[in-house]
Amino acid sequence: MLLYLRGTVEAVARLWPPLLAAAVVAAAAAAPDPLAARANGSNNTSGCYTRLFAFGDSLTDTGNFISYAAAPGPVARLPYGETFFHRPTGRWSDGRLIVDFIVERLGTPYWPPYLAGKTAEDFRYGANFAVGSATALSQDFFKKRHLNVDQITPYSLAVQIGWFQKLLAVLASTDNAEREEIMATSLFLVGEIGANDYIHPIFQNKTLGWIKPVVPLVVASIVSSLAALIQLGARTLYVPGVFPLGCTPRVLFLFRGSAPGDYDPATGCLRWLDDLVVLHNALLKVKLAELRRAHPGVSVTYVDYSGEVLGVVTSPRRHGFDERTVLDACCGGGGPHNANFTVHCTEPGAVQCADPARYVSWDGLHMTEAVYRIMARGILDGPFAAPPIMCGCKKTASL
Template structure:
């Protein structure tokens, strides 16, 4: 057993070995994708985690109807992350909470309903979450645990368990008698893996605002949350970069004033409340403020981590581009603001009758609709968004190289 003094010296030395920083985004192929986020990206974690009866609808048809079966995705079929994986020549990402499934090409840690901030910090215990309490902090812990358990084994010893310690030294291990050489070996394996991988930190933060709006907070009140939400996302991105990630994408928020859920819940009698795309001006202005602060913070990361390739994914303007070009992209111009699956009304959305429950119906052709259930998009819309972002001008800067013959979704 090492003395406390020698163990302290060991940990100090290990801290210099294991604070893994990105060593530059090479232009080679992406070997794996690691994703953190919410329902825009979740490929089944909430469905695995939620107890029977909780968010039951996404576990059953019509969710997944275009794919052929329900998968836990909040859509009729595939998501942007699925099309991105396809274009990278990789399999679909399995959810972290799945059992006996391969994580050889990456892991999806995203959970539908997840927030960026911990709810206790955000609402001070005054607001009760309806179905999940996952946050970015929890997903980061899953990410670290996954890397540790996988690559400690690859480094040559699967029998030692190393709890992670401080965020400043994410991959240091506190274990009496551990050899510095072994710690260095584990770090090197993880760093090498992340340097050939792509990490998505988001989209996340949207639910922080959604739950505040659902708690009847005004736009001006919710705006006060933006700096804290953005900083939480940036702090998480820093941790990922310090682990050794060299290619990172941080997506912004959607123009939420265009979503059937908000168009229904916050409908205004004055035509002046709507813009030229028939979306609610104040809500889109709010989302734009979040995105402006996030973009500025991402620019700060790019300056602080010059050897890493860090990009902002512009979900806001790519979505507006999709709306404006809907007919040319194959969508019904009369249904761009309506949910495919819903219960009637101007936008075919009713909070009391969510898609999949008795009393709702599904449109004949989901591919003609942008919105699937009033909150989430259809497979066709996600495919169009993926093309606009990852193959278009809405990834800033463009940090992805697609394998030959896999360059189009």
């Protein structure tokens, strides 16, 4: 804990004025224990969740992007999906995502993505509203700040929350008691979201000075969406932080040739960008603590995706990965980190590894199924696990 807080203080202090940085870190350190919050929180008396509702971006999207995009690109072709589904499904990985492992633990079928559903029966076990390239802030926000939004989906987090409201009206149109039951016995995974709010500007050569003021706005958008779900009756919410963007091969390729001091000697990742992630996650934890205090009957659990990924990057062998390629893409355009922008995975000339299970990154921006499995363990069996998931209706074998 002391090591984590020292790292947080150093990272936040590099980006915010000292007094404000200290206030953020102190508030994060004083945040109540999520386990204690859960003890007072869930109204789920059955001890079993019957539905999962997920929101976010390409780390969670199981097919919404390819359902609406006129030209979905690489994700619609093999080798995406090769490891588990043996075909492309719209998942930005070689196999399953974190949300898939949660669905398996709950014992429900892999439900269709929201935009592919046609009837209420399609959403009997929940729905996935996440969309690849989605941001926490609206597309208009970035457009007004003169960012090219061609690669930013209009389906931001607020839009996804709107989709959920429409679906809830379908599942329980007139029966308030039924609606309350649905909300109380459903698990809500809100995120990961926010990474694209920083990645899109970075890929358009925006400076840290441009991006840093966006962080509080991104966190406020996430918290506003959480509050909307709680107002609707949500009782158990998981909120992942942003993963370490400075370790992604695409970003490392973009900033190749940076000064040695720009890299963290412990990870090889870009220090300034991971500091931004630390800032986002620290502020998010502060706001989640405030949300818990305002809603003592609700379980709001922060999930440390960044810590999970950094644990793999710093100790790859212990987790079964190849330390020589821990910062390389399994499937990419060649060049440094196998992450050349001119060629994407699935395109002619792309370089693909022999065994994705030995790699952390799948295509330079997204993780392999092997890493998503580890990240899912944190929710299902690890420090972020909620007892109702662990003793779910039809618990499958441990991951």
